[in-house]
Amino acid sequence: MVSHHFSHTTPLCSLRSSSCQFSADYFLDNCYTIDREQQDIDSWRESGYVFSLASEWSGIRFDVYTDQDAVQVYSCNFQDGGVPLKKTQGLLDDPEFPRTVPKWGCMAVEVQDWIDGINHPEWERDSKQFFEPGGEPYVLQASYRFSVEGTESDEGAQEEE
Numbered sequence: 001m002v003s004h005h006f007s008h009t010t011p012l013c014s015l016r017s018s019s020c021q022f023s024a025d026y027f028l029d030n031c032y033t034i035d036r037e038q039q040d041i042d043s044w045r046e047s048g049y050v051f052s053l054a055s056e057w058s059g060i061r062f063d064v065y066t067d068q069d070a071v072q073v074y075s076c077n078f079q080d081g082g083v084p085l086k087k088t089q090g091l092l093d094d095p096e097f098p099r100t101v102p103k104w105g106c107m108a109v110e111v112q113d114w115i116d117g118i119n120h121p122e123w124e125r126d127s128k129q130f131f132e133p134g135g136e137p138y139v140l141q142a143s144y145r146f147s148v149e150g151t152e153s154d155e156g157a158q159e160e161e
Helices: 039-042
Strands: 030-035 053-054 061-067 070-075 107-112 140-148 152-158
Touching: 053 107, 061 107, 107 152
Parallel strands: none
Antiparallel strands: 030 070, 053 061, 061 140, 070 107, 140 152
């Protein structure tokens, strides 16, 4: 089992290799648990992001705030490199960067409880993974914030019940 401590910024590519060059053997599919105090969960909007992606090249940043206890992150392993970009995206006339989403060129980020917790009663996740008629409702709260060069645009809290 590989463990990563994220109390400071860690380049995502450094988790898999020394380079960010995507290749046939490069993919990401990990669930990261969030270690924080109960008061930080209760004030999740103000207690800081739990996951962040940023590009030094483009200046785009994506921060995730949530009341959940884990973040599942995976690359788009089945992309074939043929999905076209929008007309406003990408580089023009650069043969090294065709105007398509490259293979493994996208990522999914899902906030949730501990993956596979339902199969591990010793983790004591029952109250966050079992829901039934007449019981407590399932509630997931998250906010996804995008910014570029310090100009923040909040996409707003998205709540599911």
